[in-house]
Amino acid sequence: MGELVVGRPALKLQYHISAPLDLVSGMALLYRAVPGSGLDPWLISARRSLTPETQADLDLLHGFSGRMLVYMEEPVWSFEPLRADRRDASIADLVAFLQDLPPAAYLEMVERALSRVHRELKSGAYPPRADDESGWRTYLEPALTTALIDDVLAMIRNPATLKTRTIALIEGVWEQVLRAEFETHGADLHDAVYRASRTSTTGFAPTFVELTENRLPSALVAGVHDVECVTFCPSYHLGPFVSYTIYPPDLVVYFSAPLFLERAGTSQAVMTRHEPEVRETVGATLTSEEVLDSLRALSDPNRLRIIELLSAGELYAQEIVGRLGIAQSAVSRHLALLERASVIRVRPHGGMKYYAVNCDRMDAVADSLRQCSR
Numbered sequence: 001m002g003e004l005v006v007g008r009p010a011l012k013l014q015y016h017i018s019a020p021l022d023l024v025s026g027m028a029l030l031y032r033a034v035p036g037s038g039l040d041p042w043l044i045s046a047r048r049s050l051t052p053e054t055q056a057d058l059d060l061l062h063g064f065s066g067r068m069l070v071y072m073e074e075p076v077w078s079f080e081p082l083r084a085d086r087r088d089a090s091i092a093d094l095v096a097f098l099q100d101l102p103p104a105a106y107l108e109m110v111e112r113a114l115s116r117v118h119r120e121l122k123s124g125a126y127p128p129r130a131d132d133e134s135g136w137r138t139y140l141e142p143a144l145t146t147a148l149i150d151d152v153l154a155m156i157r158n159p160a161t162l163k164t165r166t167i168a169l170i171e172g173v174w175e176q177v178l179r180a181e182f183e184t185h186g187a188d189l190h191d192a193v194y195r196a197s198r199t200s201t202t203g204f205a206p207t208f209v210e211l212t213e214n215r216l217p218s219a220l221v222a223g224v225h226d227v228e229c230v231t232f233c234p235s236y237h238l239g240p241f242v243s244y245t246i247y248p249p250d251l252v253v254y255f256s257a258p259l260f261l262e263r264a265g266t267s268q269a270v271m272t273r274h275e276p277e278v279r280e281t282v283g284a285t286l287t288s289e290e291v292l293d294s295l296r297a298l299s300d301p302n303r304l305r306i307i308e309l310l311s312a313g314e315l316y317a318q319e320i321v322g323r324l325g326i327a328q329s330a331v332s333r334h335l336a337l338l339e340r341a342s343v344i345r346v347r348p349h350g351g352m353k354y355y356a357v358n359c360d361r362m363d364a365v366a367d368s369l370r371q372c373s374r
Contacts, residue, residue, distance in 0.1 A: 011204045011224070011227065011228065011229065011230050012228065012229040012230070013204060013207060013229075013230050013232070014197075014229065014230070014231050014232070015193045015196045015197040015231070015232045015233075016082070016087065016193065016231050016232075016233060017186075017189050017190060017193055017233065017234065018081050018082075018087065018089070018233060019089065019090055019091050019094075019182060020076045020079060020081040020089060020091065020094045021076065021081055021231075021233050021245075021252055022178070022182055022233065022235065023076065023091060023094075023170065023173070023174060023178060024072065024073055024076050024245065025233070025235050025238070025243055025254050026173065026177075026178045026181075026235075026237075027058065027062065027072055027169070027170075027173050028062065028069050028072070028243070029043050029237060029238065029243075030043055030046060030047045030050070030058060030173065030177070031058055031059065031062040031063075031069060033046070033047045034047075034339065034340050034342065035342050036339075036342065036345060036346070038239075039237075039239065039241070040237040040238075040239050042181075042237055043237055046177040046181075048289070049176065049177060050172065050173070050176055050177065051172065051176065053168070053172070054168070054169065054172035054173060054176060057165050057168055057169040057172065058169060058173065059146050059147065059340075060147050060151055060152070060155075060165070061147075061165065061166060061169055062145075062146075062147075063144065063145045063146035063147030064140060064143055064144055064145070064147035064149075064152045065110075065113040065114065065116075065117055065143055066116075066117035066120065066121075066142075066143045066145070067145065068116075068117070068120065070113045070116045070117065071109065071110060071113040072166075072169070073113075073245055073247065074109035074110075074112055074113050075094075075098055075106075075109060075166055075170070076094065077247050078097075078098075078101070078105070078109065079093075079094050079097050079098070081094075082229075082231060082250060091170065091171075091174045091179070094170065095167060095170060095171060098163075098166070098167050098170070099167065101163070103159035103160040103162065103163045104159055105163075106159050106162045106163045106166060107130075107156065107159045107162065109166075110155075110156060110162070111127045114127065114139060114140070114143055115127065117142065117143040118139075118142070118143075121142055123142065125138075125139055127139060133153065136153060136156060137149060137153070140152055140153070141327075141329050142329055144329065144333055145332070145333060145336050146333065146336050146337055146340060181236060181237070185236045185257070188234075188236065188257050188258065188261060189234045189236065189257050191257075191261060192234035192255075192257035192260050192261055193232075193234055195260070195261070195264055196211055196232055196234070196255070196260065199211075204224065204230055207230075207232070208220075208253060211232055211253070211255040211260055212242055212253070212255045212256075213240070213259070213263070214240075214242050217242060217244075220244060220246075220251075223246045223251070224246075224251065226246070226248040226249070227246065227248055227249060227250065227251040228248075228249035228250070229249060229250050229251070230250075230251045230252075230253060231250065231251070231252045231253070232252075232253050232254075232255060233252055233253070233254050233255070234254070234255060234256075234257035234260070235254040235255065235256060235257060236256075236257055236258065238254055238255070238256045239256055239259070240256065240259065285364070285367075285368070286364050286365065286368050290342075291365055291368045291369070293340075293341045293342075294341045294342070294343055294361060294362075294365045295365070296341070297337050297338050297340070297341035297343050298343065300334070302324060302326060302330070302331075302334055303334045303337065303338055305324060306320060306324070306331075306334055306335070306338065306344075306355075307338075307343070307344075307357060309323055309324075310344060310355055310356055310357045311357055313356070314347065314354045314355060314356035315354065315355055316353060316354050316355070317331065317332065317335065317353055317355070320335070320355065335355060339355075341361075342358055342361045343357070343358055343361055343362065344356060344357055344358055345357075345358045
């Protein structure tokens with residue numbers, strides 16, 4: 001007889017469409033949707049169509065909680081969207097719930113999100129006291145991507161503003177771009193759930209491969225030990241990418257409804273509505289918003305220095321850190337802002353990222369400025 005060990009129940013698998021969960025995925029995709037990202041061109045176009053206020057909220061509220069963008073998951077998971085009586089909840093239901101929460105609850109969400117970031121980083125750090133600004137700066141620094149630390153600290157000092165901007169982002173993204181898409185493609189999403197739930201594949205790993213056509217990421221292999229239930233949710237604009245949220249005891253895995261239905265030979269809607277991704281060429285005309293995005297990205301001495309360094313040829317991130325002489329986290333933030341504005345290009349190779357000046361965009365910005373001076 002072999003060794004006796006404490007058993008663990010098999011993972012429960014379920015398939016579900018949820019507007020609040022689709023919103024979480026949609027916001028994260030829109031945040032990452034910049035030219036050159038490889039994401040669905042509709043997402044890039046949709047991001048550009050957001051109001052400046054919503055774009056600012058999108059970048060700030062996703063830009064201070066690590067590479068997994070965990071802060072904006074917190075309001076939705078506080079709502080418990082997988083609870084039996086909320087499985088068919090609307091965004092209006094979510095917003096009503098969030099409006100009833102006190103501002104202090106949003107500060108707790110920030111603390112939970114940052115704790116998740118530091119657990120991922122294995123830093124051993126804990127949230128500082130509310131009045132310890134220096135401690136908050138140190139605690140926030142590793143979690144920053146595109147957000148500026150002073151903007152985040154201003155929200156932490158004023159939880160009422162944090163609450164207002166969080167709800168405004170949810171309502172803004174939903175009403176401006178995601179609601180129409182969710183309703184337009186509802187039939188495909190339901191079809192994907194129906195067919196996924198009837199697949200002959202059993203077990204979490206085989207089902208993950210079947211629905212996403214991707215290998216199981218190592219982070220999921222490790223994280224699934226804390227999970228009791230896996231919910232597979234269809235997404236219309238995810239494409240071939242892998243997206244998931246681990247919030248023990250739940251794991252939500254998103255999969256591309258169009259690609260899954262196409263593989264099943266049952267797709268009723270090929271993505272023909274998408275506009276081709278815009279790529280700058282020498283002499284291309286930029287919109288005023290694109291010119292301003294580029295100029296804002298360049299309006300910093302360190303970012304200008306990065307452009308100067310890259311003008312001699314591409315470099316990988318650690319080379320830039322060594323030559324600038326500033327913290328790696330600060331360099332990463334500067335690079336993310338320059339990439340988001342399409343001022344630089346990124347080329348992954350050998351497990352590293354190589355950066356180079358996007359000469360087409362720089363020429364297009366210069367041409368636009370020359371046009372203004374005539």
